[in-house]
Amino acid sequence: MSEIHGWCEPRFDAVREAFQRNFDEGRELGASVTVYQRGRAVVDLWGGRAGAGTAWERDTITLLASATKGLVAAAAMLLVDRGLLDLDTPIAAYWPEFAAGGKADIPLRWVLGHRSGVVTVDPPLTLLDLEGGTAVSEALAAAVPAWQPGRAHGYHCLTMGWLVGEVVQRVTGMSVQRFFAKEIAGPLGLDLHIGLPDARERRLADLVPPTAEQLLQGRANPELADLNQAICDPASLFHRSTFGSIALAGNPLAAASLPQAGIPSCGGAGNAAGLARMYAALVGDVDGIRLLRPETADRARTVEASGMDLVLRCRTSYGRGFMLPGGPMWPGECSPTAFGHPGVTGVFAYADPDHELGFAYVPNRMTELITGGDDRVRRLVEATHRCACT
Template identity: 75%
Template sequence: MGEVHGWCEPCFGGVRDAFARNFADGRELGASVAVYQAGRPVVELWGGLAGDGAWRRDTIAFLASATKGLVAAAALVLVDRGLLDLDTPVAAYWPEFAAEGKSEIPLRWVLGHRSGVVAVDPPLTLADIRLRTPVRDALAAARPAWQPGQGHGYHCLTMGWLVCEVVRRVTGRTVGEFFAEEIAGPLGLDLHITLPPGTDGRLAGLVPPTERQLLRGRGHPQLEALNRAIGDPTSLFHRSTFGSVAVTAELLSSAGTCQVEIPSCGGAGNAAALARLYAALAGEVDGVRLLRPETTAAARTPEAGGMDLVLGCHTAYSSGFMLPGGPMWPGADSPAAFGHAGVTGAFAFADGDLAFAYVPNRMAELIEGGGDRVRRLVEAAYRAHG
């Protein structure tokens, strides 16, 4: 059941070894891992179970918040084309957003988790999300949880919807539609912010971690405040997650989540597609380069860092991406790296000419990525890269 399939270049054999070890140690159920170097694939591996059958090369899985990397890519492509500007207030594109003291919030504060618009009240339902207009209205009416620009905190659900509305205002398309047509299409990516009809049969079933695995994750010394906040309805973390969306069995089902646009956390794909995306954000892949070097620099330039007002631990963000530092980042502390993790365990990043992605179907022990499974793989990729 833990047999590893795929291929890797000989010098990246350590990634295959680490991947196989995850299965041998009983840490993995099903997963894929991929690496690009200098714009070309050097690792594409998959293995394990994806529900009732074996994980295949075309199996896709939930990305959770690693979907935010897709959203950020779409925003930066529009910045690169001159259709968006990071320093322009969101209200210039979306006038209704100016309510409740939000008129001066620039796009970069939304992408950098500094806007303070992290929660809505009352909670959105799945019907609201399908209709889209109630989501837009709720965000326009929302009051920032702190003085915008004065501190930062993870926009768990709101980041994707805020960017989605800005993208819609300038392109006439949702962020999922724009990503599919302008990024996934040209690069041939099996990567989706909203799952297209007919593809849900390839979606691996999501498996929560065991109680023992959860306890291991919650024992992380830097996550003490977050672990308290998860169970506290008055906490900003709780208000920005469970307090902002009415969680139901339908919302948590594979089809229910992936077939409506929840751009902060509802995406699906596999490691080969994610690694190819990050390679094209950092450089050129098969003649396609998504961003000019100066725009790629915005992906790795810090916008915020330090104590996260929502997560209660150290985090760092650029214009839409996580940066190294703190317990949510399982990679090396490199100033050139940018990427995103998700609670499913998915993690992808670019660092110079190295691009890495990992997508499992057993959820992470930590709230966003992390854990020994992915850390082993990342370390092996760096050793091979040199």
């Protein structure tokens, strides 16, 4: 049995039990889970191994994959809250070059809600392109939507972070990475980053992919059958928007590439303590800091798109940059007002304004579901919801 460290309030003992059970059943290598309620931590647990012979410590961090989109969305909505961005204003008003290719009327909310159709980059971007930055913005400005903007929705696997990041840069003069660090992570004291300055950071946990047996179990999920088929089809929108849009060695979503590439859609790093604290500050006061006014938090979770996702080929629901409950992407029963984001590393984090919750779970054994949201986090989310409602 792995020893669990940290603490939780007695009212949330079911979360500790669920966390321990994940380790006892051999589902975990190392992980952390943190819950905030009404502005203070009520659960802060960690355990297991960060790497060979290395224990998972309270300050261990790991790569966040697509959960990074939640950080980008928080930055965008903070600028909306301050009146510097408008959800209904066409992106071309901030970034004139973006109007090319039939994109002149795409508002910011269509990108945040995965409705813009700008999901692929052709030819694929190289590591040199990503490091330079200019080539990325030029490629996105020249891109042609994969469907008529606003008429459908599909997960912007890589492009969401780049598109929003360019708008943030145009409005603030700062990269989205720097803006997040200065305006969100810094004031809240978060060990949370869009990108990672040093990929050799000693506190960074080793990510371990699922075994072949675990992958087979994940692919047995009938709701994800079409997605699993699309992964292997070079003509599919999923394949074209991931493997076909970025020319990194091996899997473009592989953890080793992300810190170096600094992709704002999937290259973040942090721990559960930082993620939970950020989400808590989106819906309530945390040590005197509230990131969004209540009406702006409501706009962040307002349904922008729901139904069949043209890229992921399953049911999804999106607010403004955040995923919403419903469909196989969202793990477990919780408040219908919740909003957050998963990642293929297994990470999941969300805010629940009904119960003033911020929740985050960060493991280093990657999920067998490419979308995240496996049984480990499902039982933690459901235990948290039960405890919060008592």
